[in-house]
Amino acid sequence: MRHIAIIGSGPAGYYTAEACRNIFGEDAHIDIIDRLPVPFGLIRTGVAPDHQSIKAVSRRYEAVALSDTVRFAGNVSIGRDISIAELQELYDAVVLATGAPHDRALGIPGDDLPGIVGSAAFVGWYNGHPDFAGLAPSLDGSHAVVVGNGNVALDVARILSKTPEEFTGSDIVAHARDALSHSNIRHITLLGRRGPHQIAMTPKELGELARLERAGPHVDPADLPEESADALLEPGVRKSVTLLREFAATASDKPVTIDFDFFAMPVAIEGDGHVERVVVERTRIDEAGNSHGTGERYTIDASLVVSCIGYQTPAIDGVPYEHGRGRFASDEGRILPGLYCVGWARRGPTGTIGTNKPDGVMIADKIAQDISDGAGKEGRAGLDRMLESRGVDVVTFRDWQNIDAAEIARALPGSPREKFTDIAEMVAASHKS
Numbered sequence: 001m002r003h004i005a006i007i008g009s010g011p012a013g014y015y016t017a018e019a020c021r022n023i024f025g026e027d028a029h030i031d032i033i034d035r036l037p038v039p040f041g042l043i044r045t046g047v048a049p050d051h052q053s054i055k056a057v058s059r060r061y062e063a064v065a066l067s068d069t070v071r072f073a074g075n076v077s078i079g080r081d082i083s084i085a086e087l088q089e090l091y092d093a094v095v096l097a098t099g100a101p102h103d104r105a106l107g108i109p110g111d112d113l114p115g116i117v118g119s120a121a122f123v124g125w126y127n128g129h130p131d132f133a134g135l136a137p138s139l140d141g142s143h144a145v146v147v148g149n150g151n152v153a154l155d156v157a158r159i160l161s162k163t164p165e166e167f168t169g170s171d172i173v174a175h176a177r178d179a180l181s182h183s184n185i186r187h188i189t190l191l192g193r194r195g196p197h198q199i200a201m202t203p204k205e206l207g208e209l210a211r212l213e214r215a216g217p218h219v220d221p222a223d224l225p226e227e228s229a230d231a232l233l234e235p236g237v238r239k240s241v242t243l244l245r246e247f248a249a250t251a252s253d254k255p256v257t258i259d260f261d262f263f264a265m266p267v268a269i270e271g272d273g274h275v276e277r278v279v280v281e282r283t284r285i286d287e288a289g290n291s292h293g294t295g296e297r298y299t300i301d302a303s304l305v306v307s308c309i310g311y312q313t314p315a316i317d318g319v320p321y322e323h324g325r326g327r328f329a330s331d332e333g334r335i336l337p338g339l340y341c342v343g344w345a346r347r348g349p350t351g352t353i354g355t356n357k358p359d360g361v362m363i364a365d366k367i368a369q370d371i372s373d374g375a376g377k378e379g380r381a382g383l384d385r386m387l388e389s390r391g392v393d394v395v396t397f398r399d400w401q402n403i404d405a406a407e408i409a410r411a412l413p414g415s416p417r418e419k420f421t422d423i424a425e426m427v428a429a430s431h432k433s
């Protein structure tokens with residue numbers, strides 16, 4: 001028997017479990033360990049609450065979790081309840097599928113002023129992540145600046161501009177729904193340090209901006225390159241740029257504006273005790289597509305700044321780490337035989353949910369190369385013994401199903417669920433205490 005522990009129950013964790021199950025069948029016990037009492041990682045706390053069709057992929061993970069050889073052990077925190085070294089003693093393979101839950105800092109003067117939040121915190125807030133439920137972002141002023149030109153920046157701009165009715169059918173949490181319904185934000189600026197040809201926004205997500213009830217996108221036609229140059233773009237980016245051209249050609253008269261400010265790099269944030277403005281430097285793009293400051297500066301009023309510039313994986317004591325890239329150091333996922341990383345913890349915060357599937361298969365193959373029959377380790381029996389002796393209240397997948405049912409039962413009409421946002425509430429709803 002082989003014993004495999006996967007830390008993290010998001011897409012990378014589940015696809016790895018699925019791939020291991022496909023390779024080893026009945027000959028491996030796979031434990032998926034998560035710090036939260038609820039599974040699915042970014043599917044629950046990262047994917048936008050109004051993108052329910054994307055969240056539906058968790059049903060597939062459920063099928064994996066309910067198989068005999070795979071177990072979910074929630075409410076177990078690495079570092080607090082058990083260490084990686086202890087897991088390595090108990091399991092033949094330990095896989096870090098811990099994602100990249102920390103915000104990268106803007107690293108400019110004033111970036112610690114109240115009113116500035118990172119996207120991990122902001123997205124976690126509207127998605128009910130227990131770490132960020134108390135964030136209370138500043139929605140009293142009229143101007144928000146969203147830094148970045150990726151899909152997370154789009155999510156944030158869209159969520160900031162939706163009416164309460166447009167959240168019908170979503171699983172946005174009550175505190176965010178209420179706060180956003182009283183929001184005074186009327187102008188949202190999306191700051192891109194490069195140009196339309198360098199955006200990291202996908203067409204489906206970008207197209208949604210044109211269909212918002214009270215908000216409309218604005219693009220300055222002068223920012224768009226010659227149309228003939230679009231032919232050289234990769235097809236997805238070309239579609240996105242075509243949408244930007246449509247936005248530039250259509251004047252929106254909706255009361256909430258979403259302005260694309262391209263060639264615009266934030267260089268400082270100013271305010272008296274709270275963010276009041278962002279100092280921006282104009283950039284130019286060189287032939288390789290890199291941005292350079294031109295020295296020309298201007299300011300944009302802002303009462304809220306959300307920086308959506310990427311994430312990093314928290315380091316774990318004793319595990320090799322690439323500081324510059326904010327991820328574990330590995331040889332394509334193998335940190336050393338018996339210790340692996342997968343998903344964002346391996347490659348950094350790029351790619352869609354589906355990108356994690358081949359990643360999981362690759363790691364399962366490496367595990368199969370490294371551990372032949374298992375080394376007679378204790379596996380889950382040892383984990384259970386250790387956690388029990390430490391008084392850890394492990395939440396199983398069956399317990400999660402109680403939380404799930406309770407969230408569904410208290411949902412507003414038309415909404416899929418009303419999430420619990422507090423760990424103690426989740427554990428109570430699991431019927432464990």
Ligand code: NAP
Pocket residue numbers: 106147148149150151152153155192193194198199200202205265266308309310311349350351352
């Ligand atoms: P991303 O796609 O890497 O975009 C990050 C953006 O931040 C880029 O525009 C980048 O500009 C900019 N940036 C980085 N550092 C900056 C700085 N110091 N100052 C100003 N701008 C800076 O990351 P993301 O939006 O966080 O998304 C992460 C991953 O999740 C992506 O693969 C994304 O597609 C995926 N995702 C998908 C969906 C969906 O499919 N619905 C939703 C959300 C996220 P440069 O290009 O100039 O570096």
